[in-house]
Amino acid sequence: MILRSAILYASGNQLLRQWMEHSANARPLTRRFVAGNSLDDAISAVRELSAEGLLSSLDTLGEKVGGEEEARRAAERYVEVIHRVSILGLPVSVSLKLSQLGFDTARSLAEENLERIAAAGHETGVRVEVDMEASPYVDGTLALVKQCHRQWGNVRVAVQAYLYRTEEDVRELNREGISARLCKGAYREGRAIAWHRKPDVDENYRKLTTLLLEEGTWPAIASHDERMLKHARAEIARLKLAPERYEFEMLYGIRRDLQRTLVREGHAVRIYVPYGEAWYPYLMRRMAERPANLLFVLRNWLR
Numbered sequence: 001m002i003l004r005s006a007i008l009y010a011s012g013n014q015l016l017r018q019w020m021e022h023s024a025n026a027r028p029l030t031r032r033f034v035a036g037n038s039l040d041d042a043i044s045a046v047r048e049l050s051a052e053g054l055l056s057s058l059d060t061l062g063e064k065v066g067g068e069e070e071a072r073r074a075a076e077r078y079v080e081v082i083h084r085v086s087i088l089g090l091p092v093s094v095s096l097k098l099s100q101l102g103f104d105t106a107r108s109l110a111e112e113n114l115e116r117i118a119a120a121g122h123e124t125g126v127r128v129e130v131d132m133e134a135s136p137y138v139d140g141t142l143a144l145v146k147q148c149h150r151q152w153g154n155v156r157v158a159v160q161a162y163l164y165r166t167e168e169d170v171r172e173l174n175r176e177g178i179s180a181r182l183c184k185g186a187y188r189e190g191r192a193i194a195w196h197r198k199p200d201v202d203e204n205y206r207k208l209t210t211l212l213l214e215e216g217t218w219p220a221i222a223s224h225d226e227r228m229l230k231h232a233r234a235e236i237a238r239l240k241l242a243p244e245r246y247e248f249e250m251l252y253g254i255r256r257d258l259q260r261t262l263v264r265e266g267h268a269v270r271i272y273v274p275y276g277e278a279w280y281p282y283l284m285r286r287m288a289e290r291p292a293n294l295l296f297v298l299r300n301w302l303r
């Protein structure tokens with residue numbers, strides 16, 4: 001718990017971030033969890049996954065960008081990614097964060113950028129997935145996603161089982177026919193708004209899984225927790241859902257054995273593939289989820 005909090009604290013340290021992201025020595029740390037620096041690296045990873053029957057969602061790493069220009073550049077990069085993967089005919093969606101599109105500068109900026117990306121996705125048939133960030137972003141993210149869904153209809157939004165509010169949000173998304181990606185939640189939240197004990201988060205995760213599979217539109221069950229996956233598989237069997245009706249999602253480099261098992265069982269599995277230079281906050285969240293990863297990457301680094 002202390003190590004987890006320390007890692008999450010370090011993830012917000014801008015000096016450490018600057019140093020790590022620009023240090024050639026730190027690069028080998030990322031290899032297991034980040035597909036590389038460039039879109040070409042990411043496309044190679046997507047092809048390898050696809051050869052094993054796995055779908056992908058590409059995340060051009062970046063969050064809390066500096067200003068308007070940077071946010072517009074991030075949107076431009078996503079539009080490029082969409083055109084590239086659609087020309088190549090790869091089984092890919094894109095995943096993005098609204099803070100990357102300028103939400104902190106002005107909500108209208110993020111809205112404009114998201115619309116550009118969603119329009120490109122609509123034109124080419126590439127789906128857009130919006131990650132859920134820390135709690136101050138939740139209302140704004142859901143509002144922009146709803147707006148985008150009404151206009152373009154090709155958007156999925158992440159929801160976090162650790163938040164008390166999420167059951168209400170899921171019911172609303174289900175009513176509006178908006179696709180949701182259910183995850184446990186990766187940020188530090190207060191006890192006033194979020195469960196902290198794992199059994200509580202897990203119980204809510206199971207409940208929301210059932211709600212999404214029963215009433216949702218093409219939900220994604222995003223977890224590496226075998227007990228959550230067991231529950232989802234049992235519900236899929238009970239509801240006799242065809243594999244086109246839902247997906248499992250997992251992170252690049254995590255529980256690769258489980259990813260392949262689900263594919264062998266006939267489920268659709270999408271891998272969230274992050275790539276790019278701004279890898280530090282992403283990697284630190286993965287360390288916080290499983291501090292043993294810290295030992296794993298340090299061991300590889302020393303090698």
Ligand SMILES: Cc1cc2nc3c(=O)[nH]c(=O)nc-3n(C[C@H](O)[C@H](O)[C@H](O)COP(=O)(O)OP(=O)(O)OC[C@H]3O[C@@H](n4cnc5c(N)ncnc54)[C@H](O)[C@@H]3O)c2cc1C
Nearest residue numbers: 131132158183184185186222223224225249250272286289
């Ligand atoms: C596709 C996808 C998209 C996501 N999008 C978001 C988002 O938009 N917003 C958000 O807040 N969170 C997001 N997350 C992160 C999520 O909220 C959790 O923090 C993370 O998935 C760990 O939870 P878990 O369900 O795997 O279960 P846990 O109970 O944390 O872990 C269960 C088991 O999974 C394995 N495992 C879990 N995490 C790791 C890891 N980092 N390294 C190695 N093994 C691990 C371990 O074997 C562990 O025992 C996403 C997760 C996935 C899979």
